[in-house]
Amino acid sequence: MRSRNPVLIAPSILASDFARLGEEIRAIEAAGADVVHVDVMDGHFVPNLTIGLPVVRAIRGVTTRVVDAHLMITNADQYVTRYVEAGCDWLSVHVEAVTHLQRVLQQIRDAGAEPGVVLNPHTHEDAVDYVLEDCHHVLVMSVNPGFGGQRFLPSALRKIERLRERAVARGLELRIEVDGGIDPDTAPLVREAGADVLVAGSAVFGAGDYAAAIAALRG
Ligand code: DX5
Ligand code: ZN
DSSP: OOOSSOOEEEEBGGGSOGGGHHHHHHHHHHTTOSEEEEEEEBSSSSSOBOOOHHHHHHHHHHOOSEEEEEEEOSSGGGTHHHHHHTTOSEEEEEGGGOSSHHHHHHHHHHHTSEEEEEEOTTOOGGGGGGGGGGOSEEEEESSOTTOSSOOOOTHHHHHHHHHHHHHHHTTOOOEEEEESSOSTTTHHHHHHHTOOEEEESHHHHTSSOHHHHHHHHHO
């Protein structure tokens, strides 16, 4: 079931040229990106290490778009307030990495950002059922987190459909975000299933023409 919200495109800067990060962000803004997706990895929750608070602060300084941080870190409860203070508009934590999920979502909201929960490919949508009202967005991983450029896992489609049905049945304006392997072939599938925020790293930054790449995902 398609979302009633307009689809937002969120390029993941993981695939950008980090040596020219400011320019890259200005380029995706000019190309029509709605959201800047920032992948924070700690080398523990996922087998990769990326960026943290100082880079989020720097990104906030160069964009007026929504800054969306995806925390792939353990002990996320100890960090969420600082990530909001660093300038995130949206902030999501993995259900697999947090013990007191509802409390963490409330911490994010109290700090002034829109909270989200991320589900790994193996995690059932029931894991978020009792906090759905506390979420601005649910981020469905369509690859195992840690790296860009992986192949889309089709099981994400059923999860997106079920979450959209649940949100509609409960009258929630939930954003459903999908992350991993999104390209012009998989984008129509996830939009039809009910996703309305599409994260894409390689499909945007790997393209010569960012505007055409973003338009192709929006459909
Ligand atoms: C993976 C990250 C993704 C990644 C997506 O752990 O969460 O945001 O950058 O990259 P692509 O679009 O290349 O699959
Ligand atoms: Zn991500």
